[in-house]
Amino acid sequence: MSYTPHGKHLIAGEWVGARESFASAPAHGPGRAFAVGEAAHADQAMRAAEEAFWTYGWSARAERAAFLRAIADQIEARGADITAIGTQETGLPAARLEGERARTTGQLRLFADHIEKGDYLDRRHDPALPDRQPAPRPDLRLMQRPIGPVAVFGASNFPLAFSTAGGDTAAALAAGCPVVVKGHPAHPGTAEIVADAILAAIRERGVHPGVFSLIQSPDHKLGVALAQHPLVKAVAFTGSLAAGRALYDLCAARPEPIPFYGELGSVNPMFLLPAAMAARGAQIAQGWAGSLTLGAGQFCTNPGLAIVMAEQADALAEAALAALREAEPQTMLTEGIAQAFERGRARVAAARGVRALLAQRCGPREARPQLFMVAGRDWLDDAVLHEEVFGPLGVIVAARDADEMLRIAHALEGQLTATLHMDEADAPLARRLAPVLERKAGRLLANGYPTGVEVCDAMVHGGPWPASTNFGATSVGTLSIRRFLRPVCWQNMPEQLLPEDLRG
Incomplete structure (x- = not known):
């Protein structure tokens, strides 16, 4: 194994230590020390994400697609090391992790293709009717726009496909939203090496480094700090019903309530x-x-x-x-x-x-x-x-x-x-x-079995409470990008002030 985890957070392009550390508990192999994230780290990452949003949120779709593909390439370049660290930490067999890695890179490339097509923008135009009676109609244009920084919580059971560069991160980055990930303490080394791949893609594509941060912690305090930070605009979570409900309540009780997209529990009858x-x-x-x-x-x-x-x-x-x-x-x-x-x-x-x-x-x-x-x-x-x-x-x-x-x-x-x-x-x-x-x-x-969730346009991975906290959303498939977008209408707006995707 050529990559040895160093146990630091990635915040705005820099590896950052902390006052305290926690020990990983791998299924086999050596345990390692990882920095414990604090509220100050959450604040630093969120401020960097907000700064990045002013450029990344207005970047061209082709640029974001190239960035997503670069992340996929960098993950694949680290494939053997990701598998080695992942099997040690989780006990999952190598074949499972290799398949999950392929799903992770496939998701990133699927979203790159999806945003290049542009259908997700849901562009609408009602031309002006100046002579309409009894009142004229203004020129109205609608398009979906990114919401801003997003906090993503890594899942315990999918160290790759639902964690650092997993579906939530891929969807948010595709939408134009910077991401701050709370790594899951079950596999912190796996989270770190994937973050290293994202950092390499940031540098390769010249993206603002605040577009992605990874902060590690074994307890709930960091999660609370992220959910309550005034700059975060949505939270995506996969985990237990108890933890998800607590975060959902925090997001709803904020001075500015924000959407909480939690995938929680299901018996799948x-x-x-x-x-x-x-x-x-x-x-x-x-x-x-x-x-x-x-x-x-x-x-x-x-x-x-x-x-x-x-x-x-x-x-x-x-x-x-x-x-x-x-x-x-x-x-x-x-x-x-x-x-x-x-x-x-x-x-x-x-x-x-x-x-x-x-x-x-x-x-x-x-x-x-x-x-x-x-x-x-x-x-x-x-x-x-x-x-x-x-x-x-x-x-x-x-x-x-x-x-x-x-x-x-x-x-x-x-x-x-x-x-x-x-x-x-x-x-x-x-x-x-x-x-x-x-x-x-x-x-x-x-006449089938529900294990195995295809990543594609028509997939829905969500459901009424308590399966998820928002029955209108999915955490798998291209429709999941809609969680991190909101519709904006421009009325009688001069063309030079319209987003590039609405002109002409």
């Missing part, structure tokens, strides 16, 4: 309809087991709930158990996440009417699959069973009949995804469920 189960129940169960255990279940789209007719529940359980028993223990991202998984497992196991089908002991930083079953009426009566458990834990909900299955759908909180496993004979029941699930989730699937 799957409805296994009778004809599909009769025809291919074992295959569905095996696919569910694979999706449930992928990446130690540490995906926000992990399908933790399978709703099935009671007479088919035992067959589903038997087939799922056969697959889950074969799963090897997996390293979790942090000991804290492993402890939270154990608390979640105990909470589910203690709920009324729950039957443990597979309850396995886990090590201090490992996860083994867990499987439970509960009757539909008991699930409906206990909100504890509606909560996400972050890890490879599945609950089979045995519905008495189609009406109870529909009541379960109505009782769901907001979700990132909802899935229907169905055959043609299931269409009548599916037609009853689909309108309900449409109101509950941001993405609806048929």
Whole structure:
């Protein structure tokens, strides 16, 4: 490994130390010391971001696209070192990190292509009607404009694609917004080397250095300082419901409230309809087991709930158990996440009417699959069973009949995804469920598994609360750029004062 993390913050083009440090806790390999970010660091970074906005926010789309592509190139140039540091810190296998790195660079290049096309600007023009009666109409032009500095919180479970140069950062930079990232303490070295790649791109393209800063910290104080800073105009966050709710409340309670785009929690229910189960129940169960255990279940789209007719529940359980028993223990991202998984497992196991089908002991930083079953009426009566458990834990909900299955759908909180496993004979029941699930989730699937989020124009990765804090937004796909834009109207404005993209 040719890159050794030095443990400093990147603020406005300079590597900056701090009075205190914290030690990383890698899955294997040496721990390292990293500077602890303070309110003063947040202030320095935000002031630099505001200064950068006066040039970067008015830069040409082609210039920003070239900058995004330069970041992607610089990340790829550090590929081997990123993988080495990332595997040490997270315990994720090299193949997973290499795939995630490709997704990260792909997102950056996708946004470069997207802004070059210009469709995202949503340009509109109503020409003047000076002779209209009873009153003339002025010349009106509309276009989307960047909002200003954005704070991005790195995610624990995606050290690349949802962190330093991940989707939130890519979307904000594409929009024309400088970014200040709070690195996640689960993988600070990975955050640092990616920040180093961004710095190289800044220097290569001659971009104002305040356009990007990375500040590290193991506690919530830095996050509070960023969310409350008067210059930040939006916050993007991926993480737990508790932390997300606290930040959401902070953003709303500011003297100037700002949008908080939080992607929080989801159980991603799957409805296994009778004809599909009769025809291919074992295959569905095996696919569910694979999706449930992928990446130690540490995906926000992990399908933790399978709703099935009671007479088919035992067959589903038997087939799922056969697959889950074969799963090897997996390293979790942090000991804290492993402890939270154990608390979640105990909470589910203690709920009324729950039957443990597979309850396995886990090590201090490992996860083994867990499987439970509960009757539909008991699930409906206990909100504890509606909560996400972050890890490879599945609950089979045995519905008495189609009406109870529909009541379960109505009782769901907001979700990132909802899935229907169905055959043609299931269409009548599916037609009853689909309108309900449409109101509950941001993405609806048929005969698939929700793990794996395609980065493209049509993707929605968000949903009603508590899946996310803004049901009109997505954190994946090109539509996510809209979070960092606002519409501006120019009335009777001389052409020389119009933005370049509105002239002519």
